[in-house]
Amino acid sequence: MTWPEARATDAGLLVLHALRCAGTISLARLHAITGLDESDAESELIDLGGDGLVTRLSGDMPGWSLTDAGRAADAERITHELEAAGARERVTAAYERFLVLNPELLDLCTAWQLRPVDGVMSVNDHSDPGYDSRVLARFADLDRRAAVVGAELSAALPRFGRYRVRLTEALERAASGRLEYVADSTASYHIVWAELHEDLLATLGLRR
């Protein structure tokens, strides 16, 4: 079977879509999500801002976010990219496999945050390294299966490849003792996973 060669997504759409999937974000996070240099990302933001698609927020949590027009533009462009690559069927199939893994990821995040003590679910205070390493081992096992889905996705649309890089990075950091990379940090496994989930829904035009 042959498919049309999927082209790399242009930087403008990468930036637009990152805001669609991750919400209001800083330049630093935009760099982490897209892999673009901060200066390149910023110049894309300024162009998108000129078109009225993104807006810069100040205040307590400064950052960039989509305008309503930006949301509509992203939906149109991301659908166009999907159809042009003839990738809808493959992304849908991968999304269905993702949905099988998703409950397990949520179970694992919960197990990371809470564990039963005397029949009462209590906050995991991370004082038991044996427990934490059991949970992390299951994260690693899940990640091996998620990598298969990730490979299918990036074969269909190369931009999905960033998620694999970020998920691997989060897991490696967590394994090296930086526990916030499991579910707390904005670069944590859970947050990256949730962004991938949102991306799949946005790409396929589905609602949760």
Add this chain to the structure above:
Amino acid sequence: MRWIRALSPEAEETAETLGGKALGLVALHRLGLPVPPGFVITTEGCRAFLRDGRLPEGLDDELATAVADLERRTGRVFGGPDKPLAVSVRSGASVSMPGMMDTILNLGLTAEATEGLAAETGDRPFALSARLNFLTSFASATTDAAAPAVPEEHPGRRAGTEEAFLTRSVEAVEDLVRRRSGRPVPDDAPQQLRRAVEAVFSSWDAPRARTYREVNGIPHDLGTAVIVQRMVFGNRDGASGTGVAFSRDPNTGADAPFGEVLFGHQGEEVVSGRSTTRPLRELAEREPEVWAGLLDALRRIEEHYRDACYVEFTFESGELWLLQVRPGRFVGGAAVRLATELVDQGLIGREEALLRVSPLHLRHARTPRIASAEEADVLARGIGACPGVATGRIATTADGAVRMARTGPVVLVRPETSPNDMHGLAAATAIVTARGGPASHAAVVARAMGKPAVVGVAGLTIDPDDASVTAGGRTVPEGTLITVDGTSGDVALGSPRIVTDAADEHVRRLLAWADDASGDHSARDETQRLETAHTALRNR
């Protein structure tokens, strides 16, 4: 028989072989309580299946014998066109793994048997809807279909359109199974049973179940038993339904049955929290005989366990059946009150009461409340599902709750919750849902986590696009500060005054016993008093 045991008072094996669920059913049999007839395939059969990758030698013959026996006892025919026998196929391991494994309902309803059921009952929509429930549960057990396969909207029971809708739905699910698994749903009852048993055995090794065992320190080699029972239909007619009941109130420990009932529905719908259930008490008015039977059963089960208990039940045309039983597993103040009142009732002694309450429960017992509902600006009122008070900003999605919780406490406000909201529930400081009753997913999870929760808030709507919440004619945006009282069910704007009930009579009584047991009457904090008593009792 080597792999199968009848569910009967005479069954003499342990949870390791029969599984906890089947053992509970055997206990019910011994108490003379109504349990649908059935049999159990042992965990040994599961271990053989997992080892060899196929059902063990001889199981087919034993299944045929067990089914023939069930046909004799029920006077019905498995997959037959006349008086068809339908069964439920459920997992039941020796350790509790809630929601991890599969259940198949109404199995045996082949196309022909469904017509037989329609003719027998004179209610074709009922028979079709039973077949649809079978196909849906079969599909989710035998394929990787993660999304629910059944169309969400059910039309009312209007004969013509409902039949057409059900017929279309049946076809849609059959198609889904064919597409996902590459083979059709067998239209042969024994084949259906074989596939269902394989599916339940296989579900023991599903990655999600492995993860659950791994993090909870449960061995992987236990396997699950499979329970096959004659199906009872909670959706049979107006005098049918299904429900769950605690023998006492799991929030307070008060000695009054507590739970919920769903008239005219089958099993799973109560626990899912997707349907709006009615308070258990309504059973007393609508089905007084079922209610009386249930009260009697709860009392007898309590005496047997010498503990509060939880049952799942169904009533079909006014006849009560018990489908599952377990001890109540109360926590916090409810555990303290239960322990002291079981002593008053002569079911346990003071020492056992002390040992049943952990210091953690004692800490949970000091539950705060909103000082005065009159003083507070109450936005909405629902059912208090887990006691305690918490204040936080409204989040309308689980992901939003996780994100917002980084900068301060969050109250997750949802139409309902599912296992997919777990990360949001974990991140939130309190939970509010529009739908569901006290045993809904949100309520059970909230209690397990000891988080204040209010469920079943009638008239509460959540607008996901707008990220806002509307109740009692007022709309407030995500991020608004609210306070949740999980005892009274009040949801108030802002942060009203809160009190802690420091003079809990039951805690004082228990701690007086604790001091007697340890012989130490000096002034110490409550937890220490209980811990000293535990040490003294354990060293005796």
